[in-house]
Amino acid sequence: MNFEYVRASTAAGAVSMLAKQSDAVFIAGGTNLVDLMKRGVVSPMRLIDINTLPLKEITLSGNKVTIGALALNSAVSEHPLVIKHFPLLSYALKAGASQQLRNMATVGGNMMQRTRCSYFYDTVMPCNKREPGTGCGAMQGINRMHAIFGSSENCIAVHPSDMCVALAALDASVIIRGAKGDRKILFTDFHRLPGNTPEKDNNLQPGELITHVEIPVNAFQQHAYYLKIRDRASYAFALVSVAAALEMQGNKISKARLAMGGVAHKPWRLTEAEAFLKGKEATETNFKAAAALAMQGAKAYEHNSFKLQMAPNAIAEALKKATSKA
Amino acid sequence: MEKQFFFDADTPDPDRVDGRAKVTGSARYFAEYTLPDMTYGVLVTSPVTKGRIKALDTKAAEKAPGVIAVLSHLNKPSVPGYEAPPAEGRGPGMRIFYTDKIYFNGQPVALVVADSFERATYAATLVRAQYEKEEFRTDFDANLDKAVAPRAPGAAEYKRGNIDAYKNAEVQLESEYFIPTEMHNPMELHGILAHWESPEKVIMYAKTQGVKATQQTVTNLFKLQAQNVQVFSEFVGGAFGIALRTWPHEVATVMAAKMVGKPVKLVLTREQMFTMVGYRPQAKQKLGMGATKAGILTGITHEAIGQTATYDEFTEGIVNMTKFMYACPNVNTRYKVLPLDVCVPIWMRGPGEATGAFALESAMDEMAYRLGIDPVEFRIRNYAETDPQRNQPFSSKYVKEAYQMGADKIGWSKRNPVPGSMKNGDWQVGYGMSTGVFTAGRGGATVRAVISDDGMLLLQSAVSDIGPGTGTAMVKIASDLMGMPFEKIRFELGNSSLPPAPSQGGSSTLSTVGSAVNDACLALQEQLAILAGQKTFAGKTKQDIVFSNGRIGLKNEPASAIGYAELLRQNNTPAVEVTKDSRQGEAARKYSIYSFSIHFVEVNVHPATGVVKVTKIVSVGDAGTIVSAKTAASQMIGGAVGGIGMALTEEAIMDHRFGRYVNHNFADYHVPVHADVPHVESLFINKPDPIINPMGAKGMGEIALIGFSAAVANAVFHATGKRIRSLPITPDKILQTKAV
Incomplete structure (x- = not known):
């Protein structure tokens, strides 16, 4: 069979095209998929271009903002509704990739991007995510960038997104179109931990299409901060990142949302730290205590033990920055 | 001749003569040339690090659409220059497609030629090779005991005065320094376009730092008349040393063009840029330094081990600067190479000296702090007025003036010298400086x-x-x-x-x-x-x-x-x-002719996250007359950018279980981005050297980089009290290093 490139014009059409063929995939911005194809990591026989689907809108209705899955990362980061209601999301997007990539990459594509683990990208190396059963190259290999939370003996890769860390913190939901209609899941339930099926990054079922992301309007605008620690000032994946969003009453934290990037196979929500901070004064001691709670269960490998120090520092630093914002 | 060369003379400094062509895209680089009936070559590379090719099945590739030929050791055309026994001294060399031997991971094993790049790329995936694997060594740290004296004459040992005299000094220092493998990574990918206009005549559009060198290599290999070997390389999109030799894939392309009777264009992928066109070799160095309490150097011992390949020896001047930079009566150096199953290195901007200067200029800083003397003052106390290595005068040297100029510009005297004492909000602030030097040839x-x-x-x-x-x-x-x-x-x-x-x-x-x-x-x-x-x-x-x-x-x-x-x-x-x-005339031999640079930097270090930002740069060049102020300043800026990369971000990382690099792309191998680079002040002494040439001008491409990484490391120490002796200084190292 020959390679095919087709365009879908409706969401329903796209879903039915995908259902017909097992080795078909959607392509939107292509900023990750095309790289993967060039490297021989994936070789889909049919690309279904969904760029013309009407899924670019960003709208406010009631108490939630809905973002179309095809909205560009740059458009979302600069959209007045996003800047007004979710500055955290704007910060996170602008911390990711480069402006050129953000001008191509979509919200749905950002969620669907694969790990940047070197072993996943080099088809000569073993990788359970790319080729289940071949082993995890990173486990005993170069694992400086790898997970400290939620890994399994099969995979220690991390999810590379910045946007997704903010969406996880903001209690977003994902609207998914399938053959049987729409379903809605929590954003934090979208991505998976590797477990015994590291080849599965997320809970999207075969034949499904992400159509929207919904974010409930909140009151975190004044106290939101995205801290990204990386090896250079731009265009580098996070060693550790922290999305912090707070509601404050005076110096007291009334509500906290925290998530980390660069530490797990999915955006890593810090629910225990959030619960601890609720009702606490914004003090360095409390930040450190919250960070210590968040670090429970962390496990490092040969080259990423620094994350055990960097991650709690980053949590405390992000909280400090978020709470000091007027 | 009364005419003088001044960049600050009455005539304004002109723009680059090729600036318009470059920014409008009319400048043509080798890969932009097309010739009638041109074909495209794509390399198949070895996933094995050492061994031999047991079997190579090219049938499927040959049958793929558009494929014209698949070149390998099984069907290569004769290259007369490859038939001779290997030259003595450097190892067997890499005779591409001439044997079934694999010397390093990523070595080309076949070249697919097709009528389009895409078809050649696809067909290359269809070539099936079987290998007989042998045990290999790529791990530098694990094999340091296997380092050997280089075959290159005079490179191994140097001494004046007593050996290891530092061990008897009033104040002593012993420190080890490491720099990782660094990739040149010019924007322009390497490759070549070759076309045999007749069985006796070949033309090439190349990416080369020497059209005559490429001409000579091909002339010798194919036993042609030199005038029948023409090389064009009008524009080169960055090189930094990568194009100082004719690489095996270039010879393979010339062979392929001969075989198919059509022009063949080969452009490497970015990944291949990491595996077959050299690099700055990783190196481990040990500095022993002794001084009197008054800050007079009494002994320096500089030992270095640099990586090379098993099949070809590469040496560079890592320990050179130590021999003459400071007026020290007892100096000895030892240099070894460690042959590994890797691609051979190649000179990279400020070659060797940039590696050595990181160690020497870090050690000078360490010693200055140990003595409680200002690092600039310590250097001036040990200033070499004449060349202590050759016992002859320098042709010109204005390094004291350069120290002053740089120190004034960055505000050196205003700094509090106590490490960790300066703050900018949450950030620790530090100042560091260093010296660089390179032969002005x-x-x-x-x-x-x-x-x-x-x-x-x-x-x-x-x-x-x-x-x-x-x-x-x-x-x-x-x-x-x-x-x-x-x-x-x-x-x-x-x-x-x-x-x-x-x-x-x-x-x-x-x-x-x-x-x-x-x-x-x-x-x-x-x-x-x-x-x-x-x-x-x-x-x-x-x-x-x-x-x-x-x-x-x-x-x-x-x-x-x-x-x-x-x-x-x-x-x-x-x-x-x-x-x-x-x-140059004989008279110049009585002088030691060098270009010098002084680098001052200010850094901000964030103690909680480990992030280091270079916030100010002042580089002073002592390179004789400055002929073209604009391009000279650009050289210094480029050197500073490369220096930030060397100091803070760049490191090629290999998984030694496989002998393969794991960060062979621009996303994972971090060259500095604009946001990493502050405004760079480049200043020049701009006084003519009376000996070197009629212009009084000395080269400055290397000095722009040499020493820079030490200035950053020294500034990080001043900011934090953390002495980091292993580059690059990434956030994890800041967090995991204890302040002294």
Whole structure:
């Protein structure tokens, strides 16, 4: 069979095209998929271009903002509704990739991007995510960038997104179109931990299409901060990142949302730290205590033990920055 | 010659002569050339690090659409130069497709030629190879005990005075330093376009720092007449040393073009740029340093081990600077190479010396703090007025002035010298400095100069311009001498048929080719004077004649001046042509001729996250006369950017279980981005060197980088009290290093 490139014009059409063929995939911005194809990591026989689907809108209705899955990362980061209601999301997007990539990459594509683990990208190396059963190259290999939370003996890769860390913190939901209609899941339930099926990054079922992301309007605008620690000032994946969003009453934290990037196979929500901070004064001691709670269960490998120090520092630093914002 | 070269003279500093072509895209790089019936080559590379190819199945690839040939050791055309036994001294070398041996991971094992790049790329995936694997060694740290003395003569040992004298000093220091493998990574990918115009004649569009060197390599390998081997390389999109040799894949492309009888273009992928075109080799160094309590150096011992390949020896001057930079009576150096199953390294900007300067200039800083003496003052107390290695004068050296200039500009005296004492909000602030030095060479080159009756001056030389602004500098030299505006002068380069010039490397092009331009212009002046003398200037001596505003005339007699074009027309002479060979005289041997640099930086370090930002840079060049201020400043800026990469971000990381790099792309191998680079102040001493050449100008491509990484590491120490001796200084190292 020959390679095919087709365009879908409706969401329903796209879903039915995908259902017909097992080795078909959607392509939107292509900023990750095309790289993967060039490297021989994936070789889909049919690309279904969904760029013309009407899924670019960003709208406010009631108490939630809905973002179309095809909205560009740059458009979302600069959209007045996003800047007004979710500055955290704007910060996170602008911390990711480069402006050129953000001008191509979509919200749905950002969620669907694969790990940047070197072993996943080099088809000569073993990788359970790319080729289940071949082993995890990173486990005993170069694992400086790898997970400290939620890994399994099969995979220690991390999810590379910045946007997704903010969406996880903001209690977003994902609207998914399938053959049987729409379903809605929590954003934090979208991505998976590797477990015994590291080849599965997320809970999207075969034949499904992400159509929207919904974010409930909140009151975190004044106290939101995205801290990204990386090896250079731009265009580098996070060693550790922290999305912090707070509601404050005076110096007291009334509500906290925290998530980390660069530490797990999915955006890593810090629910225990959030619960601890609720009702606490914004003090360095409390930040450190919250960070210590968040670090429970962390496990490092040969080259990423620094994350055990960097991650709690980053949590405390992000909280400090978020709470000091007027 | 009264004419002087000044960048701050009455004439404004001109723009780059090729600037417009480069920014508008009309400048053509090798990969942008197309030839009729051109075909495309794509390499198949070894996933195995050492062993031999047991079987190679190319049938499927050969049957794939558009495929013309699949070249490998099974069917290679004869290359006469490969039939001879290997040369002594450097190892067997890499004779591409000549044996089934695998020397390193990523080595080319086949070259697929097809009618399109895409088809060649696809067909390359269909080549099936089976390998007999052998145990290999790629791990530098784990094999340090297998380092050996280099075969290159004189490279292994140096001493003056007593060996290891530092061990008896009042104040002693012993420190180990490490730099990782660094990749050149110019924006332009490597490759070549080769076409055999007849069985005896081949032309190549290449990415090379030496069109004559590429010409000679291919001439020798294929036993051709040199004039039948033509190499074009007018524009090079960055090189930093990567294009200083003709690589195996270039020879393979020439072989393939011969085999298919059509032009073949090969462009490496970014990933392949990490595996087959060299790198700055990782190196481990040990500095022993001894001084009196008064801060006078009494002994330095500098030991270094650098990586090389098993099949080809590479050496560089890691320990060179230590031999003469400071006035120290007892100095000894030991240099070894560690052959591993890897691609051979190649010189990378500031080669060797940049590696060595990181260790020496870090150690100088460590010793200064140990002594409680200002790091600048410590260097001045041990200033070498004459070359202590060769016991002869420096041709010129204004390093004390450079220290002062840099210190004033960055505000060195305002800093609190106590480590960890300065703050900027949450950030720790630190200042650091270092010295760099590199040989200011001058080789031999030939330049042809042709002045025509249309008023144009054409200069020609087979040199390359990999970006420093060679064309601009040459035009500036001619412009000053001939009194002609830039737009009337053209400098042709990058063509092996032009008069010979050496490869562009080792900061010697301006000195070497510039001298030939100088001499050619003087010869042209003589010819013009003769022409003018026939009508106007009978009986006048050379001293009476001036060349300015495009005219030749008598001093103090403006009315006598006549334009060059008019003079030629009056004499019915369409053009005057001269060709001059120029090289350094014997007298220069009595001097040690070096370019120097001083780097000052300010850094901000975030203690909680480990992030380091370089916030200020002042680099001072002591490189004789500055011929072209704009391109010289750009050199310094480029060196600073490369230096930030070396200091903070760049490291090629290999998984030694496989012998493969894991960060072989621009996302994972971090060259600095704009946001990493502050404004760079580049200052120059700009005093002519009286010995090196007629311009008094010394090269400066290397010194822009040499020493820079130490200035950053020293600034990090000042900011934090953390002495980091292993580059790059990434956030994890800041967090995991204890303050002293």
